[in-house]
Amino acid sequence: MKIKRILIANRGEIAVRIMKTAHIMNIETVAIQTAVEPNAMYLSSADIIFDNTDDVSEIPVFLDIEKLIAIALKTGANAVHPGYGFLAENAYFAQKCKDNSIIFIGPSPDAIYKMGNKTIARKIALASGIPMAMGSEGNISNEEEAVKIAEKIGYPVIIKAASGGGGRGMRIVRQSEEMEKMFIIASKEAEKAFNDPSVFIEKYIENPKHIEFQILGDTKGNVIHLGERECSIQRKHQKLLEEAPSSALDRNLRNQMGKTAIEIAKAVNYHSAGTVEFLLDSEKNFYFMEMNTRIQVEHPVTESITGIDLIEQQILIANGEELRLTQKDIKLKGWAIECRINAEDVQAGFAPDPGKIMMMNMPTASTIRIDTGVQEGSAIVPSYDSMIAKLIVSGKDRRDAIRNCKLALDKVWIKGTKTTLPFFRMLMRHQKFQDGSFTTAFIEKDLDKYYLNSEYEELLAAWLSTKLFIEENLNDDSINIDFEHGKEISPWLLNKRLNQF
Amino acid sequence: MTSDKLQINKLYALSSENRKFSFSLPLKQSIRIGKRNYEVKLKSDEKYGTYILWKNRKYPVEIIRSRQNKYEILFNDISYTFTVETPFSLQRMKVLNSKKSKADKEYIKAPMPGKIIDVLVREGTCVSRGEPLVILEAMKMQNEIMSPVSGTVVKVTAKQNTSVMKDDLLVEIKP
Numbered sequence: 001m002k003i004k005r006i007l008i009a010n011r012g013e014i015a016v017r018i019m020k021t022a023h024i025m026n027i028e029t030v031a032i033q034t035a036v037e038p039n040a041m042y043l044s045s046a047d048i049i050f051d052n053t054d055d056v057s058e059i060p061v062f063l064d065i066e067k068l069i070a071i072a073l074k075t076g077a078n079a080v081h082p083g084y085g086f087l088a089e090n091a092y093f094a095q096k097c098k099d100n101s102i103i104f105i106g107p108s109p110d111a112i113y114k115m116g117n118k119t120i121a122r123k124i125a126l127a128s129g130i131p132m133a134m135g136s137e138g139n140i141s142n143e144e145e146a147v148k149i150a151e152k153i154g155y156p157v158i159i160k161a162a163s164g165g166g167g168r169g170m171r172i173v174r175q176s177e178e179m180e181k182m183f184i185i186a187s188k189e190a191e192k193a194f195n196d197p198s199v200f201i202e203k204y205i206e207n208p209k210h211i212e213f214q215i216l217g218d219t220k221g222n223v224i225h226l227g228e229r230e231c232s233i234q235r236k237h238q239k240l241l242e243e244a245p246s247s248a249l250d251r252n253l254r255n256q257m258g259k260t261a262i263e264i265a266k267a268v269n270y271h272s273a274g275t276v277e278f279l280l281d282s283e284k285n286f287y288f289m290e291m292n293t294r295i296q297v298e299h300p301v302t303e304s305i306t307g308i309d310l311i312e313q314q315i316l317i318a319n320g321e322e323l324r325l326t327q328k329d330i331k332l333k334g335w336a337i338e339c340r341i342n343a344e345d346v347q348a349g350f351a352p353d354p355g356k357i358m359m360m361n362m363p364t365a366s367t368i369r370i371d372t373g374v375q376e377g378s379a380i381v382p383s384y385d386s387m388i389a390k391l392i393v394s395g396k397d398r399r400d401a402i403r404n405c406k407l408a409l410d411k412v413w414i415k416g417t418k419t420t421l422p423f424f425r426m427l428m429r430h431q432k433f434q435d436g437s438f439t440t441a442f443i444e445k446d447l448d449k450y451y452l453n454s455e456y457e458e459l460l461a462a463w464l465s466t467k468l469f470i471e472e473n474l475n476d477d478s479i480n481i482d483f484e485h486g487k488e489i490s491p492w493l494l495n496k497r498l499n500q501f
Numbered sequence: 502m503t504s505d506k507l508q509i510n511k512l513y514a515l516s517s518e519n520r521k522f523s524f525s526l527p528l529k530q531s532i533r534i535g536k537r538n539y540e541v542k543l544k545s546d547e548k549y550g551t552y553i554l555w556k557n558r559k560y561p562v563e564i565i566r567s568r569q570n571k572y573e574i575l576f577n578d579i580s581y582t583f584t585v586e587t588p589f590s591l592q593r594m595k596v597l598n599s600k601k602s603k604a605d606k607e608y609i610k611a612p613m614p615g616k617i618i619d620v621l622v623r624e625g626t627c628v629s630r631g632e633p634l635v636i637l638e639a640m641k642m643q644n645e646i647m648s649p650v651s652g653t654v655v656k657v658t659a660k661q662n663t664s665v666m667k668d669d670l671l672v673e674i675k676p
Binding site: 168181185188189192236238345347348349351352353354358359361382384385386413414415418419421422451453456457458459460461462463464465466467468469470472473 | 512522541553561567570572645
């Protein structure tokens with residue numbers, strides 16, 4: 001093995017996840033300690049911790065290319081794993097690693113660049129005869145041009161960031177009057193998020209399913225696919241729940257879409273793990289959307305149904321090895337669902353709810369996998385994403401997986417922030433989720449309430465409020481109501497106080 | 502006074518959606534559903550923290566906020582807000598409410614902590630319901646803060662490129 005020591009250019013659960021496989025492969029790992037999260041859980045998985053806590057720069061170290069290269073060189077890491085987010089899809093970073101003889105665990109800078117720029121990716125896909133939604137040929141420079149193209153392809157259209165991904169810089173436009181406002185918002189968001197304000201326009205496919213294919217390619221030109229993931233449960237284009245396989249695909253369609261995904265990967269000589277995203281309309285026509293040139297958040301559902309460790313494959317491929325797997329070796333077995341448990345307030349439209357995790361109990365079972373980067377006492381800080389944990393539940397078929405997931409969700413106890421748990425508890429019981437007919441519009445169109453609360457929960461909460469009121473204001477001998485001296489108490493004092501009952 | 506207070510034999514928990522739950526005093530450790538009484542227990546332990554035991558199931562509970570007679574309770578990860586009223590205070594509240602006129606201004610507050618990316622309105626701007634007022638970035642997401650009413654902007658406190666806390670005032674609108 002050429003790869004001896006990997007610098008993890010990331011944090012949180014994905015840092016923990018990468019290091020887990022590295023340990024199994026007897027490869028050393030280096031993690032970076034930051035001032036924002038000096039006691040983060042991922043640090044305890046590392047063989048070497050690089051102390052970067054004196055760095056007070058506004059840009060997180062995970063986005064600082066020069067600094068990361070310097071850390072790799074200083075700590076003797078001969079490989080870098082970028083995880084997802086941050087610099088995972090930055091061609092310049094991949095090139096810089098190469099220039100410094102550091103192995104970048106991911107695809108070539110060229111493939112990252114071509115797939116990262118959506119207008120170039122569209123051209124490549126078009127040239128390879130890949131089905132795509134109609135759209136602008138290149139970037140659009142102003143709203144007048146946008147209106148012209150939209151009239152040609154017909155409303156509704158979607159404005160997308162050329163350098164985009166992860167749902168940012170996207171706006172749906174239904175009529176020309178909205179175009180100016182949406183164009184400016186999308187462009188500004190794109191500039192802020194990707195340092196590139198350029199946007200393009202595509203025909204907006206109404207109520208599609210989001211289906212993506214996991215592919216693996218080596219440096220010898222072999223590419224295989226590992227089946228699909230269904231990621232239609234989204235809000236604001238951000239995925240909340242993913243499953244594998246998808247109930248919308250039969251063997252025929254799976255082969256056809258898988259073959260297309262492989263063609264796209266081959267068109268850019270892709271190696272490493274990658275994801276080809278498609279939209280599937282109600283007539284089961286599929287359209288290429290984009291390719292993500294990194295490991296995905298939702299990779300565990302694919303690992304669950306294929307039994308393949310995708311991080312191990314990434315490392316082996318980066319080491320220059322030929323794929324030991326052929327398409328025939330890939331057998332999809334059972335069903336897996338991933339719930340993203342985020343620190344968000346479902347009662348306030350999924351607004352982030354950062355805070356400190358005071359208590360965290362996760363269920364254990366052979367059908368349950370938990371990927372997390374936090375533990376009791378960890379803080380969910382506003383400067384990073386709101387993920388607390390990924391709950392991955394498997395079953396022998398979809399029904400079984402949903403049943404297992406429903407049970408598992410009731411056993412997850414997280415205190416200290418509000419979470420997306422009530423959303424998933426509702427989702428598992430929702431007819432449209434159960435029958436698989438949901439689309440990407442599900443959260444916005446099919447739900448009037450984002451959470452589950454059973455009939456008597458409000459009554460019990462009312463009882464508790466009354467009990468607290470009595471304890472604070474009335475005591476048995478003399479009833480004394482003191483409305484004038486209300487007090488703020490820390491919820492975490494409750495334990496002690498309640499024990500006095 | 503004292504004799505008045507001693508007459509309290511009932512308390513009401515009013516939800517933020519104006520649902521009323523009444524409990525007689527002394528408060529029972531059980532709740533009646535139909536013809537049966539079900540025991541409610543408030544417990545806490547090292548592993549689970551505070552929880553309510555009801556029909557053989559544990560539900561996590563927490564007080565998020567408690568101020569005067571107002572309680573925000575997190576019950577099974579869902580928050581509920583109640584004001585607890587005595588028969589007298591309930592009566593007084595009804596009288597006060599009937600006198601209070603409708604709010605003459607709509608206060609738009611930050612729904613979450615974040616950074617103001619853009620302010621799309623100025624004082625005097627006429628806005629219609631659903632029109633974006635401010636773009637607030639929080640946790641890598643840009644959120645458009647929409648106007649809940651149609652009206653005229655009378656005050657703009659949000660400033661571009663500044664950070665705001667949850668519930669900070671952004672815009673005032675006169676419907």
